[in-house]
Amino acid sequence: MDIKQKTSLFAVITAFILASSKFSVGFISGSLAIISSSLDSLLDTFMSGMNFFAIKKAGQPADDSHQYGHGKVEDLAAVAQSVVVVFSGVFIIYKAVESYMNSVTITYSLYDFLVMIISLALSFAIVLLLRRIGKQTGSNALLADALHYTSDLFSNSGAILAIALTHYTGNIYYDLLFAIIIGCIIIFSAVKIARSGISGIMDSSISxxxxxxxxxxxxxxxxxxxxxxxxxxxxxxxxxxxxxxxxxxxxxxxxxxxxxxxxxxxxxxxxxxxxxxxxxxxxxxxxxxxxxxxxxxxxxxxx
Structure with a gap:
């Protein structure tokens, strides 16, 4: 297993732990921002897993059917991820508006803050690792993964602010606002991922x-x-x-x-x-x- 595969596998495991922790806290508290952040992490788990297998396939040597190798598998994986990410962003915004209209009650605890702060720190560490290895190896798949976790940084920050503002003001409008912002950030990240993948598929020139x-x-x-x-x-x-x-x-x-x-x-x-x-x-x-x-x-x- 090379450095790209090890990095991708580490991202899969970490994302799964983050998703499980945040979803549990969000389900108990009813926070839209935390639940949306957990869905983002769950998608990161799925897409990091897709990246892991794409990188493994791309690393296979050229054969009679693919004489230039299998490198474009990484680019195809990036495009596929972007489609899934767009739908997740739209879904988060839809559920946020729906819950606000139904006046869902939200409660928070100190545990909520701790989980989100730990998630923020782990997301930051993953972004640094993926960017460093992605640039070293020139892997579009790892750089696309780094964009996912960059959106996690924003979503975790937004969720923390939503928790604080909603807790001190009692107004769930802040939870709605940050859930929508998180959804928009996810969609924007998906567009960047798609452009990177399509660039490789279309044989765009290097920088x-x-x-x-x-x-x-x-x-x-x-x-x-x-x-x-x-x-x-x-x-x-x-x-x-x-x-x-x-x-x-x-x-x-x-x-x-x-x-x-x-x-x-x-x-x-x-x-x-x-x-x-x-x-x-x-x-x-x-x-x-x-x-x-x-x-x-x-x-x-x-x-």
Missing amino acids: EKMTKEIERIIQEMPFPAVGFHKLRTRHSGSTKYIDFHMLFCKRLLIDEAHELANNLESEISREVKNADVVIHIEPCNYECDLTEATCTIRLGRKT
Whole structure:
């Protein structure tokens, strides 16, 4: 089990504990904010579980049917999660309004506060862990999970405020208000998750910052490398696919050009995690003295 799978499994277990604790407290107190927060955590449990299996599948090596690997499983999981999250947000808002209209009685205890504060601390810890590992591995699934738990931070904070305000004022309007806010935050998070997943499915290019870093590495290649063009990038799950045409001095032997291209691929892979680099070698067609000092393309690139 790799670091991504371990992180995802940890999120599943923690989310289940949070959901169970908050639902018990919310059921006893009748708090809409706590119940809505527990539903959010229950969804996190389900979706973190989905992520766990998606990450496990995505990590399988390429086969005859999937020669580019299974990375898009992570992106598909992210899109599927976003649909479920939207419905949960709408449901929370609907139940909040319905309960307010029926004048449901709400009671709180010190235990309610303690459970929500502990939930807030655990959610914050999970967000930090998922973001760190997600960025290290380039996993869309883990970053999508981090968004879920970020919404938990807001929902837990809202539930705590709702408990305090309702307890001291006796007005259940605050519980309704924060339940609606939590629902809206969940829906907004779902949209961000969907955009991330769809981006991977549609073979969107990698970030502009990363692309510029790749260009910098290529341009630092010494003579007899003289230029490049047709740089293309895309990402599938955690893998970044990079390909471009590299121009070499036409007097260079094929095996020498191949070795230089391999070195360049290795250099890019060191800087870009989970990179799959393909370089097409092309001969330079310019006429010159065939030295670094007189190479027409390199001189043109410097000016």
